[in-house]
Each structure stands twice: as structure tokens, then as C-alpha cells.
Amino acid sequence: MTDPTDLTRRSILTLGSAGAVGGALALAGCAADAPSETTSPATTPSPTVTDEPTTEPPSAAPVGEDIVALADVPVGGSIDATINGEPALIAQPTAGQVVAFSAICTHQQCVVAAAGAEFDCPCHGSKYDATTGDVINGPALEPLSAIPVAVSGDRIVATS
Numbered sequence: 688m689t690d691p692t693d694l695t696r697r698s699i700l701t702l703g704s705a706g707a708v709g710g711a712l713a714l715a716g717c718a719a720d721a722p723s724e725t726t727s728p729a730t731t732p733s734p735t736v737t738d739e740p741t742t743e744p745p746s747a748a749p750v751g752e753d754i755v756a757l758a759d760v761p762v763g764g765s766i767d768a769t770i771n772g773e774p775a776l777i778a779q780p781t782a783g784q785v786v787a788f789s790a791i792c793t794h795q796q797c798v799v800a801a802a803g804a805e806f807d808c809p810c811h812g813s814k815y816d817a818t819t820g821d822v823i824n825g826p827a828l829e830p831l832s833a834i835p836v837a838v839s840g841d842r843i844v845a846t847s
């Protein structure tokens with residue numbers, strides 16, 4: 688037997704041979720055969736592309752290098768550390784509040800060491816306040832450079 692769809696297409700093509708109107712009908716007949724092919728690919732990739740931009744902004748938190756566990760820095764004290772490959776000092780003046788400084792002495796660039804609530808330079812004896820980085824005793828005159836850090840969960844992370 689003959690498929691009814693073929694009969695319809697054959698009838699349209701026969702009518703189409705009579706003029707331009709038939710050509711338009713023939714095109715309409717072809718389009719009716721392929722709706723599943725044109726709609727499927729168009730709907731499948733769209734949700735995937737749309738999902739990526741909506742999930743990216745919320746996860747873009749200003750968190751940098753993981754440095755050390757918060758528990759490793761004594762409250763009221765300080766530790767030697769490395770931040771972005773450079774010697775640094777981290778202090779926790781009060782529970783959960785952290786500060787960090789470059790460990791490069793502002794006098795003649797020796798590496799300053801953590802010493803509880805102070806930072807001490809071994810070269811010429813300068814002492815810095817571990818909470819502020821300010822000079823307690825010279826010969827250094829300028830404070831240590833602050834490094835932005837934050838607490839993220841139970842970790843201390845650089846924020847720059």
C-alpha cells in the first residue's frame with residue numbers, strides 16, 4: 688500500500704508543477720516533514736549555555752591564596768608565614784581577627800621574625816607592633832607594609 692504522507696506530498700508536487708503557488712506549497716510540505724529535527728537541537732544547548740552565567744557570579748568570591756589554619760595563629764600572638772611567595776607575618780590580636788604584614792624590615796630589608804605580640808628584626812633590633820605593624824623601637828622609622836587577609840571558614844586567606 689501507499690503511505691498517506693507520500694500521497695499528500697505527491698499531490699502537492701503535482702499541483703506545484705502548475706505554477707509558483709505550487710512551489711510554495713511544496714516548501715511548506717517539506718517543512719512539515721522536519722519539525723522534530725529543527726526544534727530538538729535548538730532547545731537542547733540553550734539551557735546549558737544559560738546555566739553557566741547564572742552560576743558563575745555567586746561563586747566569584749574575593750578569596751585568594753590559602754595561607755594557614757586560623758587555629759595555627761595564637762590569639763594575642765603571631766607567626767612567620769609566606770604570602771604570595773614573600774616572607775610575611777600574621778597575627779591574631781583578638782579571636783577571629785587577623786592581620787598580616789610583609790616581613791621585610793623597613794630599615795634595611797632584613798627579614799623580621801614573629802615574637803608574640805611583637806615582630807623583631809634580627810639585624811639592628813627594630814621592633815614592630817604585631818597588631819598594627821607600627822615601629823615600637825628603631826632604627827626602623829616606617830611601619831611594616833600591611834597585607835590584606837581574611838578568615839574563610841577555619842582558614843586564613845590572602846584577599847589580594
Ligand code: FES
Nearest residue numbers: 792794795808811
Ligand atoms: S634591617 Fe631591620 S633593624 Fe635594620
